[in-house]
Amino acid sequence: MLATLESIEIIENAEMLGKIIQETNIAERYRFYYHKLQEDSTTRRKIAEFVKMKELYEDVQRFGRYHPEYKQIMTKTRELKREMDLDENVANFRKAENDLQSLLDQISVIISQAVSDSIKVDTGNPFFDTGSSCSGGCGTGAGCGCSA
Numbered sequence: 001m002l003a004t005l006e007s008i009e010i011i012e013n014a015e016m017l018g019k020i021i022q023e024t025n026i027a028e029r030y031r032f033y034y035h036k037l038q039e040d041s042t043t044r045r046k047i048a049e050f051v052k053m054k055e056l057y058e059d060v061q062r063f064g065r066y067h068p069e070y071k072q073i074m075t076k077t078r079e080l081k082r083e084m085d086l087d088e089n090v091a092n093f094r095k096a097e098n099d100l101q102s103l104l105d106q107i108s109v110i111i112s113q114a115v116s117d118s119i120k121v122d123t124g125n126p127f128f129d130t131g132s133s134c135s136g137g138c139g140t141g142a143g144c145g146c147s148a
Contacts, residue, residue: 021103030100033093043089050080 021027037043057077060067067073084090105123112119 026099030096033096037089037093040089046084050084053077053080
């Protein structure tokens, strides 16, 4: 019975934390730019053109330089990617997305360290990685501080 009550309390606290995160300025900014990204027809057109060209790019990758349209497709893909990346809505959304991901990474690290220092959290951000998270493949003979 105790484990069940404890589990319920953990779930309730997790739901409360989720609601708090949703109410942050970072999450609001993410939602704002996400909707702007979806509503702007020019931005949507740029994204659609890039996605279509990316499919051709993936087809070209199967054959490499031997594909008859290799150079044209590679060049056009880069041009469309640059055009999409320079779109103000895309840039703002990516910034907001990175900020939200950073917040979630920080929260994950704090929660994991509250449980145990030996829990590894894959944040994908070297800022949050500690020396103890080495998987033993560093090749320094534990010189990085790991216990390989």
